[in-house]
Amino acid sequence: MSATRGNTGADRGMTWPQMLGLAIGAVYLLVGIVGFFITGFDNWFAHDTDEYIVGFEINPLHNVVHIVIGAAGLALSRTLTGARTYGWLLAIGYGAAFVYGLFAVNEEWDFLSLNWADNWLHLVSALAGLVIALGPVRNAVEGRTRA
Secondary structure, three states: OOOOOOOOOOOOOOOHHHHHHHHHHHHHHHHHHHHHHHHOOOOOOOOOOOOEEOOEEOOHHHHHHHHHHHHHHHHHOOOHHHHHHHHHHHHHHHHHHHHHHHHHOOOOOOOOOOOHHHHHHHHHHHHHHHHHHHOOOOOOOOOOOOO
């Protein structure tokens, strides 16, 4: 079968879920990298670090989580299916982080050093993941016709 216009995917632009996944991934990756300039590389599981990025408390482990989430977004957003998968990862992962944060803030066992700003961001990230995973895309499959 020869590669003709329409079946290579090269002539189509990115869908909005891919662009949103890419943007969220880039922001989380950047935040994770910048976080290490603030926290350094010690006290990986520190609680109540008093080290913040724009009001969000961080520690080195929290930075690594941001880098992993960001890199996943950049890698998975290359395709619509990958972006949808990334959306589910955000929804489930950050949904769980939100629930964890409801109980962990100000507790000695809070190994991610969360505060309430983090909790609200985690909820927003989980909702953004649902939007990426479930949002409609027009003409996602070209060449399909109604019978």
